[in-house]
Amino acid sequence: MTKKEIEKAKRIEKNIEAMSYAIHSNELAGFVYTKEELAFLSDVAEEKITVEEAIEIIKNKK
Numbered sequence: 001m002t003k004k005e006i007e008k009a010k011r012i013e014k015n016i017e018a019m020s021y022a023i024h025s026n027e028l029a030g031f032v033y034t035k036e037e038l039a040f041l042s043d044v045a046e047e048k049i050t051v052e053e054a055i056e057i058i059k060n061k062k
Helices: 003-028 035-045 051-061
Strands: none
Touching: 003 035, 035 051
16 A cells, blocks of 8 residues: 555544544434435545535535
């Protein structure tokens, strides 16, 4: 792996960890996620889609 690939992998790992904590916190507060919502959040954490793309998707669903 190149240095750039290693940095991206580390960043994605941190994103996934942060997303996991956020999801767990929200679930403790009573929020229930659908499979689709969890997959969507996973795509953002894994950088399959950008945050900007995610915002546009959410805006267009309303």
